[in-house]
Amino acid sequence: MTRSEIRAAFDDGPALVSYVAAGDPSADATKEYVEALVDGGTDVVELGLPFSEPVAEGTTIQNAIKRALEAGMTPEAYLDLVRDLDVDVPIVCMTYYNLIYQYGDEAGPEEFVAAAADAGISGFVVPDLPVNESEPMYEACREHGLDLIFIVAPTTTPERLESMLDRTTGFVYVQGRLGTTGARDEVSENTPEALERLQDANVPKAVGFGISSGEQAREVVASGADGVIVGSAYVDIIADGVENDLPTEEVADRLEALAAELKAGARKGLPEPERK
Amino acid sequence: MSEESKRTTGAQSETRAGKFGEYGGQYVPEVLMPAVEELADAYERYVLDNEDGFVDDFRQRIREFGGRPTPLSHAENLSERYGFDVYLKREDLLHGGAHKLNNALGQVLLAKYMGKERIVAETGAGQHGTATAMACAYLDMPCEIYMGRTDVNRQRPNVFRMRIHDAEVNPVDVGSGTLKEAINETMRDWATNVEDTHYVIGSVVGPHPFPAMVRDFQSVISEEMREQSRDQLGQLPEAVVACAGGGSNTMGAFASFVGSARLAGAPEGSQEPAPDVDLLAVEAGGSSLGVDKAEGYAPNSASLSTGTEGVLHGARTKLLQTEEGQIVESHSVSAGLDYAGVGPELAYLVDEGRVEPVNVDDDAALEAFHRLSREEGIIPALESSHAVAYLEEYEGDGPVVVNVSGRGDKDLDTVIEESAARDIAGAPTMEVFEE
Numbered sequence: 001m002t003r004s005e006i007r008a009a010f011d012d013g014p015a016l017v018s019y020v021a022a023g024d025p026s027a028d029a030t031k032e033y034v035e036a037l038v039d040g041g042t043d044v045v046e047l048g049l050p051f052s053e054p055v056a057e058g059t060t061i062q063n064a065i066k067r068a069l070e071a072g073m074t075p076e077a078y079l080d081l082v083r084d085l086d087v088d089v090p091i092v093c094m095t096y097y098n099l100i101y102q103y104g105d106e107a108g109p110e111e112f113v114a115a116a117a118d119a120g121i122s123g124f125v126v127p128d129l130p131v132n133e134s135e136p137m138y139e140a141c142r143e144h145g146l147d148l149i150f151i152v153a154p155t156t157t158p159e160r161l162e163s164m165l166d167r168t169t170g171f172v173y174v175q176g177r178l179g180t181t182g183a184r185d186e187v188s189e190n191t192p193e194a195l196e197r198l199q200d201a202n203v204p205k206a207v208g209f210g211i212s213s214g215e216q217a218r219e220v221v222a223s224g225a226d227g228v229i230v231g232s233a234y235v236d237i238i239a240d241g242v243e244n245d246l247p248t249e250e251v252a253d254r255l256e257a258l259a260a261e262l263k264a265g266a267r268k269g270l271p272e273p274e275r276k
Numbered sequence: 277m278s279e280e281s282k283r284t285t286g287a288q289s290e291t292r293a294g295k296f297g298e299y300g301g302q303y304v305p306e307v308l309m310p311a312v313e314e315l316a317d318a319y320e321r322y323v324l325d326n327e328d329g330f331v332d333d334f335r336q337r338i339r340e341f342g343g344r345p346t347p348l349s350h351a352e353n354l355s356e357r358y359g360f361d362v363y364l365k366r367e368d369l370l371h372g373g374a375h376k377l378n379n380a381l382g383q384v385l386l387a388k389y390m391g392k393e394r395i396v397a398e399t400g401a402g403q404h405g406t407a408t409a410m411a412c413a414y415l416d417m418p419c420e421i422y423m424g425r426t427d428v429n430r431q432r433p434n435v436f437r438m439r440i441h442d443a444e445v446n447p448v449d450v451g452s453g454t455l456k457e458a459i460n461e462t463m464r465d466w467a468t469n470v471e472d473t474h475y476v477i478g479s480v481v482g483p484h485p486f487p488a489m490v491r492d493f494q495s496v497i498s499e500e501m502r503e504q505s506r507d508q509l510g511q512l513p514e515a516v517v518a519c520a521g522g523g524s525n526t527m528g529a530f531a532s533f534v535g536s537a538r539l540a541g542a543p544e545g546s547q548e549p550a551p552d553v554d555l556l557a558v559e560a561g562g563s564s565l566g567v568d569k570a571e572g573y574a575p576n577s578a579s580l581s582t583g584t585e586g587v588l589h590g591a592r593t594k595l596l597q598t599e600e601g602q603i604v605e606s607h608s609v610s611a612g613l614d615y616a617g618v619g620p621e622l623a624y625l626v627d628e629g630r631v632e633p634v635n636v637d638d639d640a641a642l643e644a645f646h647r648l649s650r651e652e653g654i655i656p657a658l659e660s661s662h663a664v665a666y667l668e669e670y671e672g673d674g675p676v677v678v679n680v681s682g683r684g685d686k687d688l689d690t691v692i693e694e695s696a697a698r699d700i701a702g703a704p705t706m707e708v709f710e711e
């Protein structure tokens with residue numbers, strides 16, 4: 001198999017994977033925010049397609065999804081937004097399985113994966129699709145050359161880890177702590193252990209769930225991660241913008257600044273000789 | 277339903293992966309998968325194989341604490357009205373006033389056998405939350421209940437009952453503040469505390485093994501129905517009628533006749549398929565059928581009759597959803613039926629032609645509430661009133677067994693208010709008592 005674009009995004013040092021919910025608070029704003037995140041040093045954009053029942057999300061992203069749905073975000077509008085984005089980094093679609101399953105005329109993942117590939121999506125993260133239910137999605141992604149990224153949880157058993165790694169391309173998403181998404185003040189003490197378990201994996205390892213500052217990004221990379229995934233910390237900035245009616249450019253500037261801080265922090269996590 | 281399709285559907289045990297045909301499965305975040313697998317293993321060992329005498333213990337406790345068996349009552353006045361024999365399976369007489377305890381007691385006891393130290397559960401109207409709180413008090417387990425803010429406000433007495441049993445009640449403020457948000461939030465708690473916590477899901481929904489396991493705990497209903505029918509009627513009923521929201525009382529009333537019940541220790545022959553017994557699942561027709569796609573709202577909860585296939589809360593099943601796959605807000609005058617999904621086994625049995633989905637609207641359910649109260653001296657839950665209402669449309673010769681899944685004391689405020697507002701036939705006047 002050819003090396004994926006997503007995997008290549010990890011080639012130049014620790015990668016920053018940045019999440020926002022599409023359409024929060026509007027598709028136009030999301031376009032500016034994503035471009036700002038990339039200007040700030042984001043290597044992979046994880047763009048959420050909002051689903052009405054986001055069971056894996058904490059309050060911050062639940063509220064973002066609610067704002068996006070109320071503003072009218074749909075799978076079609078999402079694909080239009082992806083086509084419209086002017087960025088040169090890979091975009092991962094993060095959504096729940098029912099939206100993928102319902103898209104198009106026939107039930108099943110095939111049509112949405114095809115449409116997403118056509119719009120410029122490079123891979124998927126589907127939090128409610130564990131590896132044992134992933135066969136049809138995996139086949140569809142393979143057919144269209146997309147990566148299906150699995151989440152490895154602190155509770156994942158060795159047997160499950162093995163079957164996930166068999167199907168993982170792009171990168172492996174390491175869930176840094178139990179529970180749901182959401183910014184935290186400290187890196188979970190389980191992170192080094194979680195990475196240890198994956199040291200033989202032949203794909204890059206990115207850690208998410210709870211990372212919100214450059215210092216945390218440094219710590220996670222120093223523990224052996226190849227990248228950090230950040231979502232809620234950006235969404236907090238977007239929510240603040242909505243609450244205080246801030247101009248889109250001002251919110252975009254703050255997002256870019258946070259991305260730059262996270263990226264710089266991640267670089268500092270590397271041992272001196274490896275820094276670029 | 278053709279005779280042939282009935283005959284070809286025999287015992288339909290789910291596979292190990294928990295599939296009922298294409299329905300069911302385990303669509304949950306990875307963080308929960310090991311707990312779900314551990315539970316599936318415990319389900320097989322304790323519930324199916326009676327390891328450590330678990331099922332004996334459960335059966336003894338549901339008798340001595342729960343009050344089983346519940347009676348099968350001949351409804352003489354209704355039988356006269358309809359011209360065929362009507363029997364009522366009296367789950368309203370189970371401890372707590374509804375069938376919910378069968379499952380709550382079974383799961384809390386199982387959690388103890390598994391060495392879990394904490395229970396979480398969702399609740400809509402509060403019946404499952406109350407049953408879980410009762411079972412936790414009885415079995416000495418810490419208990420936290422998630423309940424949507426809207427439901428907390430409209431079901432105060434049940435909130436107080438849970439608190440009195442020493443359960444924590446956590447209001448959920450997200451979304452419409454009803455059952456599906458409460459399920460989402462309980463899954464999030466479980467994902468955070470998965471190592472020592474068991475999630476007592478309240479219906480035959482969720483990832484495998486929940487739909488099968490909840491069915492089996494509830495199957496004591498149909499197990500008794502079969503025995504009692506033989507003793508009291510001298511035959512099996514022509515039809516069993518049960519209301520269907522998520523479907524736990526429905527599967528409890530149907531499982532032994534379908535042949536899918538697998539709870540250990542059942543009387544000989546009581547789990548063999550009985551294909552000649554018609555099984556009618558009565559859904560909440562609300563104010564009208566269908567989904568308002570533009571508004572993302574369904575004025576009903578008829579997912580078996582009108583829903584489309586999709587994935588929600590861990591299982592593939594029939595759902596009320598938009599064409600894009602967003603889950604819509606459902607509606608029923610009965611809070612316990614107000615859910616956009618339904619158990620995967622019911623979805624499968626409907627596709628197979630073994631279960632016939634029918635529905636009655638809010639007004640018909642309210643009329644049936646008053647009819648049963650007036651004619652038989654039994655106040656049914658608004659949920660169960662849907663099943664009772666279907667007798668008005670039933671065209672067979674009987675005998676018919678209706679599952680009265682719960683008692684209606686909890687619904688009195690709603691019923692008085694709604695009956696006056698809708699001018700429901702047969703409702704007593706309350707005006708003279710108002711201040």
